[in-house]
Amino acid sequence: MEDKSQFRLLSERRFLPFFLTQFAGAFNDNLFKNALLLIVTYSAAGLLGMPLNVVTNLAAMLFILPFFLFSGIAGQVADRYEKSSVIRWIKLAEVVIMALAALALWYSWYEVLLLLLFLTGIQSAFFGPVKYAILPQVVKDQELVGGNGLVETGTFIAILLGTLVAGVMMKWPQGQQLVAMAVALLALAGLVSALLIPRAPAAAPDLKVSLHPLRETWKLMAIARENHRVFLGILAISWFWFLGTAYLTQFPNFAKSALLGDETVVTLLLAIFIIGVAAGSIACERLSGHRIELGIVPIGSLGLSLFGVDLYLNMPEQPIPSDWWMILTDAYYRQVAIDLLAIGIFGGLFIVPLYAFVQRETVPDKRARVIAALNVFNSLFMVASALLGILMLGLFGLSIPEFFLVLAVMNLVVSAFVYQQVPEFALRFVIWVLSHTIYRVRHYDLERIPEEGPALLVCNHVSYVDALVIAGAVRRPVRFVMDYQIFSIPLIGSFFRLAKTIPIGPKSKVPDIYEAAFDRIDDELAAGNVVCIFPEGKLTRDGDINTFKSGVDMILQRRPVPVVPMALQGLWGSFFSNRGGPAFRHLPKRFWSKVHLRAGDPVPPEQASMATLEQQVRELRGDQL
Structure with a gap:
């Protein structure tokens, strides 16, 4: 693919x-x-x-x-x-x-x-x-x-x-x-x-169609709210249409009053903005690796605000009469065109993964009604956008560039709210940045992980970013079991809490955390989720795989589920590993290095012994550390 x-x-x-x-x-x-x-x-x-x-x-x-x-x-x-x-x-x-x-x-x-x-x-x-x-x-x-x-x-x-x-x-x-x-x-x-x-x-052939327009529109709101994550995705999409409507509505006045442009300038600005959205939409597939990648959405929202502010800062102080050719050739006017193009591109990056996310996360027999609810919200937000323009430009007397600045700031506030409500957006953003800057992650046979139902992943433990690499590669959300002491580290601890990571520690030192961890693991598996553990219990200090501990056996005794062995290759020697001394103590020497993640065939719970899984992980990893 x-x-x-x-x-x-x-x-x-x-x-x-x-x-x-x-x-x-x-x-x-x-x-x-x-x-x-x-x-x-x-x-x-x-x-x-x-x-x-x-x-x-x-x-x-x-x-x-x-x-x-x-x-x-x-x-x-x-x-x-x-x-x-x-x-x-x-x-x-x-x-x-x-x-x-x-x-x-x-x-x-x-x-x-x-x-x-x-x-x-x-x-x-x-x-x-x-x-x-x-x-x-x-x-x-x-x-x-x-x-x-x-x-x-x-x-x-x-x-x-x-x-x-x-x-x-x-x-x-x-x-x-x-x-x-x-x-x-x-x-x-x-x-x-x-x-x-x-x-x-x-999708729902037995559904009885009701012909009461207003009542059914009201029911759409309830259907849309059944899945909180989908509902927030709907609101985020509608927010994009709020922004898009605000920009497109003001283009004629913006070209005339702020740029002293003729009719050709209006047409050019419209074309630049829409070409940008189209380019961003097309780029999503390559940037997401042919998957629904929510990590792109925060990139889109940040770009919308960044270039919205830059548009305001690059407005010519004393504009002169212009046409479409001047917009493209004059340095000051060209920067305005570049900002609008970038706003369009980042808008495309913002909107496409959200549409795919809503489609995937909605149950098939209600999908069309959820999309219908999305259309209602889009319309409401577009009307609200027009009203805000009237309020800001009329009552408060803002100039159009100042109005665009207000939109850029509002976008940051709205985005922060959505990402706080759905931590998966922020989590995927960090993972996407990691896997597209420091590492080049390649994964093999991950389709062996069940698409539905509970599953336990077991993997070798090489570095402090193992969980992020795995989370970025596996299509389903994964709950990781990690050392409880990580949660005391500022920012990092908050990040892993956001990702619903399960803390664990030695039974002899922290028995309450130890017992609570296995209860949480069982709850997650009972809910049909994927849980990943590192059975070695600690990072490798020599690059070799440590002996697996008995945690897998205890988990499967309580909840027999399929176990998928996995192996990481290429992380040993990175800044986040213990090669050459404790991690983080030496300067990074490798960037854009290749990391491989391999999955083996699922092992039935009755055959998933500690020794068997350790052997399979060793074979998957091979000689490449």
Whole structure:
């Protein structure tokens, strides 16, 4: 897998028709919405006897309102029925809506266009849940991050193209007629590609669909809160849309007032930001090693704040009139462009692992409803973003660069809260940094670790970072058993508590801790978790494997579970090992060194004797220390 690119999915039927369907839909939505906004702004002032600002905000509300009203029903439908059929019906509805929109555009029936915008919002509200719920069914687990990266890339590129094409077409003679033909053709293209999507069985075929919009939307909130980690992931995704909406909404005013730019500058800033998000989304698969890697999420959030602050600091003090070429060539303006590109890139790194995390951690028979709840939260956060912009820029009188600075600071606060609530984010961040800076970790046969249910891992103990290396390689969360004295070390102790590490010590010295450790181990295994112990009981002082102690036998007597032997290679001689004296006492001499982690076949509990496991770990390690 590590040598295969996510782009190969675009050549396979299980993914390509779905990708083209969602791309055409996103393109069409944005083409239609932006064309309508341009019509309202320049051609239909005074529509329905209302001022321009009122009509503009009414149009925005008509598109968002269906997500509040119909997401509850949409989530049920996507869980209840076979998903490719649901997509086809949704796309057929889009063809009908866009055919009517084409007529309304051709004959300038502007009031009808507002009604059709509302219907487009309904269609989008129904497509959102099935769009993300089908993805785990059409790609493999190790492809989920890459698949999400492609979907997010396609979505943002479609947003960009829809916005640009609407602007270009509406400037041409007979622009409304051109848009009319385009939206109808795109809807047909989406339906044709939807016909080729392979079947994706219903996740909850016995679910009874309720048609009470507001009540079902309220129920979505309860479903989303059933898994606290997933709920916080939903809030984090919605926070990204809060930030993204704030940036995209202010671009026209930002280009005009802060950069003294013309219309080409607005287009360029939009393109730079969206290209950044697309690039970050694509990069996720490579950075995560084809797995759902939550360690990338804190990198994304830190980058969002860092470059948000840098954007404020690099604003020209006395801007001069500019166009798109000056933004790219002038040193001061170019730095603004670089900051916006970086904000987009780190936004992509932030959002893609979160989507994959929510998809993986949600039970299949409720996945579409959880995604529907996510769409509701996204809409709420986008509305809140607009209100905050009005408050900060209007009531408090902040400049747009100052508003961007406030967003960067707010992002740090929100991120700290999420990582405090879900320590796995911070833990994975440390592990990811370790395994991509000091070491190059390669792992072999880790698929031998059971994907579900309890399991006990046993491994040789070479250095103080053994647990971090293992945690970074194993897909499932692992509870490590470690010497209780580590917990007294400042920062390190807090970190391991955050990781739910189990302290243990000699029975002769700390009998209470000793007994409590085995109780905790048994509780974790009873809960179906993976526990890792280092049966040597201490770090090796000569690179060889010490004799295994009897802890494994005691654990298995209380809770017979499969045991997976593992071996670390390449850590002996590192800064964190005891080679050449106690660890941490000598200067680091090795960076980016190769470390290997190997797993053996699971051993049934009745065959997992101390001597047998020690022999298997020795064979796995071989002669490489």
